[in-house]
Amino acid sequence: MESYTPLEREILQHISAHISRNEEVSLTQLSDECHVAKSSIIKVLQKLGYQGMKEFRRNLRMDAQTRANVLLPRSVTHADLDQASSALAQCFRTHADSRNFIFSGDKRCASLLAAYMSRKLAMFDILSPDSYDYAMTAKGTRPFGFAIFCFHREAGEGGHLGQQPGYGQGMLAEAKHAGYEIVVISDDAGLCCNAGADLAILIAKNSEAAIDLYMTRVLMLFELALSKLSRM
Amino acid sequence: MAISETQRRVHDYVRICAQQGTRPTISQAAKDTGIPRSTVARVASSLGYDGWLDFTEQMAHYYASGIDEERGVVNDSAQIIADALLGRRGFPVLVDGVGDAEICVSYLTLRLSELGMMAMPFSDGFFDARPARMQGVLIVFNESGMTLLPACVTANEHGFEVIAVTASHDTPVSKVAEVNIVIKNRKSVPQSYEPNYFAAGSIALFERVLAICSRELQRTLRVTATNR
Numbered sequence: 001m002e003s004y005t006p007l008e009r010e011i012l013q014h015i016s017a018h019i020s021r022n023e024e025v026s027l028t029q030l031s032d033e034c035h036v037a038k039s040s041i042i043k044v045l046q047k048l049g050y051q052g053m054k055e056f057r058r059n060l061r062m063d064a065q066t067r068a069n070v071l072l073p074r075s076v077t078h079a080d081l082d083q084a085s086s087a088l089a090q091c092f093r094t095h096a097d098s099r100n101f102i103f104s105g106d107k108r109c110a111s112l113l114a115a116y117m118s119r120k121l122a123m124f125d126i127l128s129p130d131s132y133d134y135a136m137t138a139k140g141t142r143p144f145g146f147a148i149f150c151f152h153r154e155a156g157e158g159g160h161l162g163q164q165p166g167y168g169q170g171m172l173a174e175a176k177h178a179g180y181e182i183v184v185i186s187d188d189a190g191l192c193c194n195a196g197a198d199l200a201i202l203i204a205k206n207s208e209a210a211i212d213l214y215m216t217r218v219l220m221l222f223e224l225a226l227s228k229l230s231r232m
Numbered sequence: 233m234a235i236s237e238t239q240r241r242v243h244d245y246v247r248i249c250a251q252q253g254t255r256p257t258i259s260q261a262a263k264d265t266g267i268p269r270s271t272v273a274r275v276a277s278s279l280g281y282d283g284w285l286d287f288t289e290q291m292a293h294y295y296a297s298g299i300d301e302e303r304g305v306v307n308d309s310a311q312i313i314a315d316a317l318l319g320r321r322g323f324p325v326l327v328d329g330v331g332d333a334e335i336c337v338s339y340l341t342l343r344l345s346e347l348g349m350m351a352m353p354f355s356d357g358f359f360d361a362r363p364a365r366m367q368g369v370l371i372v373f374n375e376s377g378m379t380l381l382p383a384c385v386t387a388n389e390h391g392f393e394v395i396a397v398t399a400s401h402d403t404p405v406s407k408v409a410e411v412n413i414v415i416k417n418r419k420s421v422p423q424s425y426e427p428n429y430f431a432a433g434s435i436a437l438f439e440r441v442l443a444i445c446s447r448e449l450q451r452t453l454r455v456t457a458t459n460r
């Protein structure tokens with residue numbers, strides 16, 4: 001680990017102050033503020049792991065990107081995101097004390113999303129394990145609540161999702177039959193219409209074929225729903 | 233000379249204008265800030281700019297041209313990470329993450345493996361079973377930039393390049409990492425929860441990285457096939 005002299009720490013404090021205010025700062029400005037030569041500033045930046053001022057600025061600009069929605073896709077759902085996230089939040093609220101589950105059928109997508117959702121819903125005292133087990137449709141002590149199915153159909157170029165046609169439909173039908181409220185989150189319009197879901201949310205399509213943002217969009221929708229849930 | 237209150241006010245004023253997509257004149261700035269015109273005019277050069285025009289132009293360029301430029305920055309960052317990964321193809325790529333970002337570990341190891349890379353989750357035991365130093369990359373997803381510091385230090389000591397995604401630049405992990413990407417997020421509690429897009433943003437960033445890697449690998453395969 002690098003160690004810093006008192007002067008270098010002071011320079012770091014000035015740099016941190018600019019970062020926290022999201023300010024564009026020039027090398028001249030920094031050297032004036034800190035009463036040191038420009039080379040001293042560069043040395044500190046290099047100690048921080050940057051090659052120089054140019055690279056440091058580039059990283060500073062990355063700071064701003066999430067605000068500008070550049071990294072995150074602008075369109076999350078096909079229809080109104082606000083409405084979709086509110087409906088999902090309401091579903092969570094309604095079944096807070098029920099026997100819920102999130103379908104974790106494939107390793108590449110659904111199981112990852114299911115684990116994420118399960119962990120975060122537990123923070124809100126809503127228990128919903130990630131599962132692909134048909135035993136979830138057997139009667140337990142709690143009433144049946146929601147069952148979430150994430151179906152991803154449109155992989156990026158060269159993607160292999162492992163979700164064949166009909167994937168997950170057996171579990172969905174069983175859960176529906178048992179009395180679960182079925183939530184389908186998919187980028188397949190036909191599936192959203194025909195899966196027999198009580199709540200079907202159609203995820204927006206990828207704008208660039210090589211960049212698959214299905215998981216990003218589902219996470220954004222889910223996070224927004226959690227935010228609404230906390231205010232119900 | 234430290235930055236004065238006057239300089240700060242003028243700088244803030246120009247920045248707000250730039251964020252709104254406008255470039256104020258010296259007269260406008262003087263009128264709106266209540267600072268004498270001659271003083272306003274001097275601020276630009278005292279902040280290191282080549283005059284008022286350069287000052288407002290650079291600020292406008294930074295903020296107002298925003299989306300395109302920032303999109304370029306995102307692509308630059310993705311390219312930097314892709315270069316690091318492609319440059320060490322054939323060597324181990326370890327992935328670690330905590331909290332919300334745990335999803336990125338499974339996701340990225342799977343996706344990198346699909347591209348033929350030797351991706352695996354990080355564990356301390358990995359280095360115990362191998363030579364003191366070797367090439368490789370450690371990718372960490374750590375909002376706080378604190379928790380995974382030991383992993384980063386261990387990887388560094390063994391000659392691995394560290395690529396970190398954190399929620400701030402000013403973290404120990406950021407300082408150890410060769411490449412640090414910041415994805416800002418809002419930490420909150422369930423009682424007043426704010427959406428946390430750290431994991432969503434990390435996956436979006438790496439989808440771009442993977443797209444670049446995939447393109448480059450396909451190009452390499454085509455060249456190899458042609459040479460045969």
